[in-house]
């Protein structure tokens with residue numbers, strides 16, 4: 001792919017990653033039974049890597065925007081800045 005905005009608008013460094021989200025199932029555990037039981041995280045998380053998606057698309061879908069997944073991407077530089085770039089095949 002080719003990024004239409006390959007360099008960071010803030011520091012001019014070239015993009016070095018896409019900002020992605022992957023859903024996970026974080027294990028929970030409880031010590032008691034019944035209502036109003038306190039749960040704690042068990043310390044394990046199963047990541048669904050097959051559902052990994054660029055964060056921009058996750059946000060746009062959440063607000064009901066219909067977008068072509070191939071048109072835009074949220075990318076970042078090593079300094080931690082993030083920006084939206086167009087994508088050309």
Ligand SMILES: [Zn+2]
Pocket residue numbers: 008009010011012013077078079080081
């Ligand atoms: Zn930057």
